[in-house]
Amino acid sequence: MSYANVRELQSALNTASDIAFSLEAEPSALETNQLTDALRRALSAAGALGAEHGGTGCAEHPRGAVDPLYGDKDDPVPANWGRCLLCNDRRRRASAQRRGGR
Template identity: 40%
Template sequence: MQPSDFRVPTKRPYLLRELRSQLPSADDRVRSISGHDPTEYEAVADALYRVFVTARNLAPTRNTTNCATHPNGPIDPEPPQGWGRCLFCNSNRRIGNPQARSGGPVSASQYDVPPPPYTYEILYNRMRQINDAVYELALCSPDDAFGVVADLMHGAFIIARELSRPRSTSKCRVHPGAPIDPDAPGGPQCLFCSTAANKRARAVPPPQIRDRVRHPARRRYTP
């Protein structure tokens, strides 16, 4: 392709300017985290997702979740077996919303999902990579360069989203923020699941109706 044949996409100047205006604020939120409280990462995850949406609109179109409600939403890094990959729908299913359903496996390309563990240091280094990649962007940059930024932003959002989850060593998918029962049979586990299992074990079985025992007929005494 000759340089004279290149045409800047219509929305690219506006979206690139918006990306560069949103990124510093999100980066400042990451740098201002003072501890390891999951609630500190909630606002960070929201800010990073807004930046990711802008970066996604700059990148080539992808089908990420195969979800009718959130076709371009974030991907769940650990979807349960039989569930879709939409993080929003899976989060609603985890808190007990039976109407939340996402699509099946996706055959199209997906955005980057960094593997665990998820720590603040990994998020901080990811933000440094994003800042360097955005600095190199220009209106005439190839589509692949914008796709790389979208991948990095999606990964940063996933890290912050996972760090914002309630911490629990029980690793219960039904009650991720539940306390732990240290005296549960088989070792420490989710207190809610352990309590439910104990109630089922102590439940009184329903009464059973048995056939009445019939005695043999007595002979009448005749003098």
């Protein structure tokens, strides 16, 4: 996780909070535009935090394939497994070998 992305998120949220708490009952167009811009900046910074680990959330394979069985009711993965297809496949193969399968 990048410290710069965290700082950008904190800064954008603080700015949005400051603007929101200073709004009058009938905010001007300028005030609402400033608030919208600060919230967009915060959303973008929050998205950048998650993008560092890709869709898998895996530090080893951040841009790898997401396991299609992750969260599948019929074939759920164990609770300590992640969304990374490569890691989960390795775990499935190791588990099958321990059970004596191929």
